Amino acid sequence: MKQLYKYILGGITILSFAQCGSSQKFVSQEDVPFQFGEVLVENWTIENSSDTGVNVFFPVENKVDTAIDSVHFRGQVVKPERIKRGTYLVYIARFRNKMSPGDIIMHADPSKEAANAPPIIIKQSPFELDTDEVVISYVQEGETKYYKVSGIKETTPVVYPHKSKN
Template identity: 35%
Template sequence: MMKRTLPLLAGIFILAIFASCGSNKDLQQRAPAQFSEISYTYNSNGISLHIPVKAIQENRVNLEAVYFHGMKSALIKSEDQPNLYVANFRMGSGEMVMDVDPAKEYGNKPPQMPEESPFSIEEDEAILVFTQNDKLKYYKLTGIVEKE
């Protein structure tokens, strides 16, 4: 009996160690940057999320992506406004070309696939994915407002 339980316990212990290493998805309590009012707008292609940054340690922190309204999108630094990060979520445009010839439909962009956030969030919240000192981290953005 003892000969079988020792390897079983050792196996469970090793599994527990590996499981705890893989689930290191904790929300950070401290913001990786100072943000102004975060807002989103609807346009002909979908949703555009605007994240204005007041201050960020660019040599240590890199804003990567964001989960919002059931989708995930990369964050892109605006060329016009250096302190603005934008995420675009395609919901399918109304300008689809439908034709008997499939080659004419080539330019159609499909809607973005849903992607579940690693954390539960409300309608006015988003999960910011960022790297700090080359470590992947998450931060919950709250109070996001819709603008016209």
């Protein structure tokens, strides 16, 4: 009988911890203060370089006081840039792909190694999303809320000119 109680208690414990991962619930379209236009994805690269990334554009069609806190896309999370020109408001989330570290100086003199660039830390998103899905988070009345946008469209990739350090 004691064995049965141990199994039941163990099962309840496992089920209670399994619910922790699903505690982040998405809000519905009716509950979101934002009314977005067409959400677009723009792949970009810098010519003659290994730098690549993705920009996600969120045009806001209504006037809101709430700001987007972060954007989750393809396993990464970033804080978006808010651009307002007149009545036009758009949020741009700039994601950078992993890039090669470039030249690394290894030397016995630590002052020469100080010229190495620090690594770029990419924050990982806790959400598992398809390639055409993005999650925005925003704070409303002191509570963080999440909204998933599906079916986003990709635009033509952009190649930016390489700027030399000279």
